[in-house]
Amino acid sequence: MDRLTFYQKLIETGILPLYYDANIENCKNIALACYQAGATAFEFTNRGAHALSIFSALRKFINEKKIDLTLGVGSIIDPQTAALFVQSGAEFVVGPFLNNDLSLWCNKRKIAYIPGCATPQEISSAEELGAEIVKVFPANVLGPSFVKSVLGPMPWTKLMPTGGVRPDKANITAWIKSGAVCVGLGSQFFKKELIEVGQFAQIDNMISNSLTWISEARGS
Numbered sequence: 001m002d003r004l005t006f007y008q009k010l011i012e013t014g015i016l017p018l019y020y021d022a023n024i025e026n027c028k029n030i031a032l033a034c035y036q037a038g039a040t041a042f043e044f045t046n047r048g049a050h051a052l053s054i055f056s057a058l059r060k061f062i063n064e065k066k067i068d069l070t071l072g073v074g075s076i077i078d079p080q081t082a083a084l085f086v087q088s089g090a091e092f093v094v095g096p097f098l099n100n101d102l103s104l105w106c107n108k109r110k111i112a113y114i115p116g117c118a119t120p121q122e123i124s125s126a127e128e129l130g131a132e133i134v135k136v137f138p139a140n141v142l143g144p145s146f147v148k149s150v151l152g153p154m155p156w157t158k159l160m161p162t163g164g165v166r167p168d169k170a171n172i173t174a175w176i177k178s179g180a181v182c183v184g185l186g187s188q189f190f191k192k193e194l195i196e197v198g199q200f201a202q203i204d205n206m207i208s209n210s211l212t213w214i215s216e217a218r219g220s
Contacts (some may be wrong), residue, residue: 001070001091003112007132009040009070014182016160018043018074018094019190019217022050024057026195031058031069033200037207041070041143043184052084061091072112079105086111088126096137100120103129114160118142120150133158135184136186140164151179160184167206169213176217185210198202 001009005119010016017034019042020028031042044055055073062071072092073085079102082093095102097105099115107130116137118122126134138144139161146160161175162184175183190205 003092003110003204004134006041006070006092006112007183010160011039011158011181013211014041014218015039015185015207015210016041016043016094016162017185017189018045019186020047020051021137021195022046022048022054024054024061027054027058028199029200030062030069030190030195030203031067032067033061033204034207035067035069038211039207041072041092043072043074043092044090045074045186046081046085047075047220052088055085055090056088063089069219076102078102078120082106094135098126098129098131100129103131106130108213110178116162120154122148123154123159127157133160135159136161136180138163141162144174144180146196147175147178147180162186164188167210169209172210172213173217176214183210198213 006052010018011078017039019030025144035044062069070091073090074094075080076093076095079100082102091107094114096116098117103113114133115126116135118125123134136159142161158181160182166188194202
């Protein structure tokens, strides 16, 4: 998928699920649950010692099952690591902070790059380097008022709060009403206790409910 289509679909749905597990079967089940709930993209977070091999197996699973889910990689901080995952099939890259070299590397290859930023200056720098969507991170520290305040003088900016977004109507509504174009859904949605007992249907429901709340918050 080209990056413009990826951005468009991400904004339309309003969610980007992100997850890492050393157990590939859990990764498969989580990705499938997100897709069945209506997600169009999924971020595999690069956090474990064997993250690349697990990602490759997940990429193969999505391809073989013909799941229409754009697969990307998160927690990337340099071009070298990004290259390994892109060669293994990553279609977009997400980082915890802005890295100029990584931004240029992705932009040269027309790969979507979503860097994490926590100040208006960082957000502006990311946009100068080609970022179409900027991750507000850590979102639970900055809060919805940060998004609203940034968009006052920078109404062209597209922000995606990530880190602490909660699976409840009030929290998700607050982020969308503040002006966020989408939200990153992480550990609050993928509870360890649910995964351990195979309650993937409940995760499916949480994602589905989130999509409904986003639609309602947008007034559509």
